[in-house]
Amino acid sequence: MAARPFAEIELIKKRVLSERVEILIPKGFEVMSEQQMDFNYGSAQSRPSVIYTNSKEASVAFTYTDNAADQDMINMYAETFYKTYTKQFKNAKWFSNGVREINGRKMGYMELMKPELGHEVYTLVFFTDVEGKLLMCTFTCADRQKPEWETVAKQIMGSLRTNG
Template sequence: MQLLFIITCLFFKSLAIDLIPTQVTENISMPIPSGFRPMTDDEIVSKYFTTKRPLALYTDNSLMIDLGVNKSVTEWNEKDIEIMASFQKSNVFSLYDDVKIISEGSREVNGRKHVYMEFVSTVKPDEKSFRQDAPIQKYTLIQYVIVGRHALVFNFTCPSQLQSEWQTTSHQIMEGIHIKGKLK
C-alpha cells in the first residue's frame, strides 16, 4: 500500500510544472514556469496589437502559452478596485465573440488586494472568409491590482485544450506575485 502511495506521489510530482522566482521589474517579482522565456519584439508585434509595449511578456517554446504584465496610469484608487474590475469585465466581453466565466473575485496576494477573472474565450472565424477556419478558444486567467496611481494587469493565456494542464499553475503564478514599494 505504501509503495502504491509513493508511486502515485511521484507520478503527480512529474506532472507538476516547475516555477522559478523571477524579478520581472525592479518592483515586481513572480514565479515563471521554467520553460518560459521573454518574448522578442518581433514575436510581440506578430502576436499582439498594442501601441504600448507591456512591462513583460513571457512565452513557452511553442509560442502557444503566454504570461504578461502590463502597467498603466489610472485614476482609480486602490479602494475602487472592485468597480474597476467591473469595467474590465465589460472590456473582456467586448473583445470576444463568446466568454464563459470559470471564476472571478478578489483575493489578497502578499498584502495587496487583487481582483481576478478566469474564463474561456471564443473568437469565431470571419463568415465571409473563403477559408474554413475553426473558432479559436483560449483559457485566460487575468488579475488586476492598483498600486498608487498605476494599475497592473497580469495575464496567463493558453489554448483551451491545455486548460486542465495549466489551470493550477496559472493560479500558483498569480498567487506568487510580489510588488514592493511604489511603481515609477
C-alpha cells in the same frame, strides 16, 4: 500528446517591471522578443510591457498601464473589466471573477475561456496597483491545455508580490 502532470511544471521566482514585481514564472519560459511582440501586437496600445512564454503553449503577459490605481480602486476596476469583457466576448465561458486578497494586497481577477483567432483560449487576467498605476497580468493557453495549466496559472496569480 498526453497532458503533463502538474508536478512537472516547475515555477521559478522572477522580478519584472524594473524589480517592482516578484512573481513565479514556469521554468523554461523566456521573454518574448521585440520582433515577436511586433508581430503579435504591432504598435497596439494594449501591447504588454513584457511577455514570458514557452512559445507555443502558454504565456504570461504583464502590462503596466498609465491608468491611476490604488487599493481602493481595485473593486471598481474589477467591475469595469468584467462588464467590458462580457460585452466584448459575448460567447465567453466564465469560470470566476472578483477581488481577492493576495499577499496582503487586493487583486482583481477574471477567469474565462474566450474565442480568439478561431479557437478557444483559457485566460486568467489578474490586476493590482503598483506605485500608483494599474498592473495587468494575463495568463493564456489553448483550451485543450487548460487541464495542465489552470493550477499553474492560479499559482502564478497567488505568487504576485509588489513593492508598493
